[in-house]
Amino acid sequence: MKVKVGVNGYGTIGKRIADAVSLQEDMEIVGVTKTKPDFEAKNAVKKGYKLYAAIPDRVEVFEKAGLPVEGTIDDLLEKVDVIADCSPGKIGAENKPRYEKANVKAIFQGGEKAGTVEVSFSTLSNYDAARGKNYVRVVSCNTTGLTRLLYTIKEDFGIKKVRATMIRRVVDPKEDKKGLVNGIMPHPVSVPSHHGPDVQTVLDVNITTTAFKVPTTLMHLHALNIVPEKNVTADDVKGSLDKEPRIMLVSADDGFTSTAKVIEYARELRLRYDLYENVVWEDSIGMDDGEIYVTQAIHQESIVIPENIDVVRAMFDLASKEESMKITNRTLGIG
């Protein structure tokens, strides 16, 4: 029997979850919601997803636009085992009572506060903590990217301290009203940023983060300083990262001189140029004063998708962490 999954909010994250769930044998997509009948809604229908109105009284708006709607979010909730809430940040928390009332498990995204759920989740670091849970939050793109890399290093070498500077894409590529056209914005100005404590909801590590927005849409970039517990060499670190399929090593020698080149590569690889993997510059891995320096790029639109699949298996106790990762990686073409 397959777990019946609904997606509330067929946007940047929601549409990717829908496609990824469709590739799993132990899950199926029952339906997706949209707030308006735009080209994304039409795409959903074209792909065969059943469409529901995210806002109950907008059913007519879809019908006027000639789009078949199966009902409202409440109708969808009656048919699913779990809902992936992909609403804009903070709206998820407002939706929670609706899910509780419908007696449906729910997955929230990183824009929600940790306090909204029973447990925050990142596959590598704490898969088991989500087993059997009803309300789980998959941490944000930046936190997922940090956690994967730090978990891997920590397992192999231990970590005393992490100092991370996040250089963030200011908006996603599809945005045409928000942004920062020319400038650099400390975000937040005060130190540390919220990313450090967010990592600590899923991984026990001493981390301090600062974050800055810059006028690009493609990827986030993390400049990391990691103080390991053991003595290590740059090659040790490369070896450690290289064995984790959700981390991809690239090299400037191969032409990967910027996130622009990384995305050019991704355009060949997957539809929507999705990069589920942390992209780590192999040549950036260096040691100085016994501390590790490493630079990685994170595709903010897609990096959390594998974790959103794994979390379903954890919440319904369908598989062990290793089994789930194996299936997710295989179906998504990771590694």
Place this chain on the structure above:
Amino acid sequence: MKVKVGVNGYGTIGKRIADAVSLQEDMEIVGVTKTKPDFEAKNAVKKGYKLYAAIPDRVEVFEKAGLPVEGTIDDLLEKVDVIADCSPGKIGAENKPRYEKANVKAIFQGGEKAGTVEVSFSTLSNYDAARGKNYVRVVSCNTTGLTRLLYTIKEDFGIKKVRATMIRRVVDPKEDKKGLVNGIMPHPVSVPSHHGPDVQTVLDVNITTTAFKVPTTLMHLHALNIVPEKNVTADDVKGSLDKEPRIMLVSADDGFTSTAKVIEYARELRLRYDLYENVVWEDSIGMDDGEIYVTQAIHQESIVIPENIDVVRAMFDLASKEESMKITNRTLGIG
């Protein structure tokens, strides 16, 4: 018997031609050339394309990088019926003697001057002019976009005059050294720009163009004023454009508010978010003083690909214009 095609320069245009040729039953890719063993070269090998060194004395560079090379461009020329020259602008002309010596037909791209070839080419307007020819130039992305739209309007309504303002993406998405970060650049400053005369190499029309570079990578945009010979309404124009499969109508009502949204749509549609079609804003088609106004966006990286396939059929007299377009459109998923 299939036409044996080689690609000289597996870059932005070259890699797309290679993939498109691979989808045709009447053609096959014999090999592709690269100047250096970067991730693009590795991708070519991964896809099964035989790799040749574009610059003969660089064979060793590829071998040192662990990439299998079949030989040099000259070796490739011995095995093909036609070479698609996808070198950077002006280099194609330098390559021509090499092709002549090898007695191989050659397709050049829009970066070369019209004088380099026997005939310039754009499927809709002058397919037959290329029949049996040996050296043909597929006109540039902007010229292809203009020609498709103007040919369609001209066939239906006649054209007295065209005034076109081209707002150009300054560099392709993969570039990370060239550009214009904040500003608008008349290019050229003097009027008219070269695009008007370039259209006239393939279509008989009275056209004046101006062009400006702006800091974006995604698409070019054309703001067109067309004086038709017949009396027409906006609906007439919509109907005319709507029936041509290589022109796609989109609407701001569906959420297509900018080229950013158009590309977001394309990311769902095709690998590399290729858009072989002119993207015309349906809502932009308007009449004023008996003149047509219309806005279109052009995906500079992929719009010439259908024409590069058709031109092979014309040069080898494999099919009529209508037959070739039908096959090309079907295999590339156009229309």
Place this chain on the structure above:
Amino acid sequence: MKVKVGVNGYGTIGKRIADAVSLQEDMEIVGVTKTKPDFEAKNAVKKGYKLYAAIPDRVEVFEKAGLPVEGTIDDLLEKVDVIADCSPGKIGAENKPRYEKANVKAIFQGGEKAGTVEVSFSTLSNYDAARGKNYVRVVSCNTTGLTRLLYTIKEDFGIKKVRATMIRRVVDPKEDKKGLVNGIMPHPVSVPSHHGPDVQTVLDVNITTTAFKVPTTLMHLHALNIVPEKNVTADDVKGSLDKEPRIMLVSADDGFTSTAKVIEYARELRLRYDLYENVVWEDSIGMDDGEIYVTQAIHQESIVIPENIDVVRAMFDLASKEESMKITNRTLGIG
């Protein structure tokens, strides 16, 4: 006796008006308003402007921030002969009843609708229409730029038709939340844009406009096609524009290859790199089919400042158009 001027909204336009009024012998700044005590408010105080709270109940907010406040907008209105409303678009109309009640003349900016005022204003084209009036709107930056150039051409050669494509900076340089990071946005999608009719509120001319937003902050650019009534040469047009001090001719030969270079020049010229003049590329002036082509750049932050000074003289009947322009140009360093 000097005309007592107040500025409601010491922002991008307001602060420039305050400084420009301060340079006039027949006017004086009585005070300026701000909504919050940020660095702009502190600058105002540092420059010696008396500060008033634009929103009456925020006086305390300023006091807490240690900024001396003279009172509220209503207190300011009691002391002035005319208020320059520099509120964000549409707010000006909401303020009008307040000005009427205080029996104070008011100047509105281009973000307000023409219907809000007795007359729309652009010095060159209709100075006299504002004489003695109480509520006048200085047209927007784009409209001011178009009107100056078209008035000059029309006076000398007559105009049958204008077709203008506006390539607009998406936000001002100081914005760090709004924008368009990568893309081109038709704005509006439908033709014609509102700029044409807006020009017609101050100049009798047959004009059709289209407009597009692009990711730059520095200047707008206008690509113009003008059909003159008389036969003219490019040199005639240059001569015509060259004699108007509020139009500055520049040349690519001198290094003016883009708006980035124009602003680099302006940084040498005036504080805030203000360019009160239309910047016309001399090399862009060309004739084709008897039609004039010309490209100009418009500094959106400062181009309306001379007109905001002239309008005071018109409303209080202090000087003829020629006299006012002479004084304004001299005090602002134009020509």
Place this chain on the structure above:
Amino acid sequence: MKVKVGVNGYGTIGKRIADAVSLQEDMEIVGVTKTKPDFEAKNAVKKGYKLYAAIPDRVEVFEKAGLPVEGTIDDLLEKVDVIADCSPGKIGAENKPRYEKANVKAIFQGGEKAGTVEVSFSTLSNYDAARGKNYVRVVSCNTTGLTRLLYTIKEDFGIKKVRATMIRRVVDPKEDKKGLVNGIMPHPVSVPSHHGPDVQTVLDVNITTTAFKVPTTLMHLHALNIVPEKNVTADDVKGSLDKEPRIMLVSADDGFTSTAKVIEYARELRLRYDLYENVVWEDSIGMDDGEIYVTQAIHQESIVIPENIDVVRAMFDLASKEESMKITNRTLGIG
């Protein structure tokens, strides 16, 4: 008697040095060189600077353009005591033999290697090292910014270790051909970047740096982690930085939310919006694990100007460090 100064290369740095020297009582500008007669050259003449051809055989080019030229760089060298070499990076080293032959002292900029000169220079940290020297290099914008801040902290609290992430503007605002339009570029990819060792040419401190280019033109930004020798509080650090006039504290509460806002402020302050001061976000100064975190922005075009003035006094033994800083600060309006 005034020191006679020449500027070789009246560009971004050169024109600012010329203006700053003109404000000093103990120096004078004898002449400036240009390679071509563009608007910058015309501005130089308009300001009264005597113009010389940087490339001897181009005198005619200037004359044809109607610009009076006094001679060549060699003629200029005969008349000066010291030449400020403001050539593009690496060209300065090529010019050195010319200066030696003319027996003229020379100041080089940060684009040259430390090995080119007798000593590298940054006023606060090593003024005295340049006393009486003939060939001195003023370190680059990023290094100057780092050195000022680190010297100040080190003097007050000692420094065990510095980890700095530099987020760099990709090109200056005037550039319209180079750049990075959409992306983030590790530069260099390998750690550490050259900035750390460059700081060490003028300040004895343990520092590791990484650097990234982002698509903005306005300012560089530095995210700093500093391990002090003494126990300090955030207020101690604020107090330390606040007393150094070449460091300016700003606050997000005052509206300084990004480098875009900082530049908006600077546009009010000085022609060309020059910011000679390090701009430190007061709200960014925080302590974590006994380590200082602080964010500063650096105006790459102007921050080295005060140091270029001080270095003349050091090389000619005109004043002590304190005296020179006092004069330079007063004449440039710093503090």
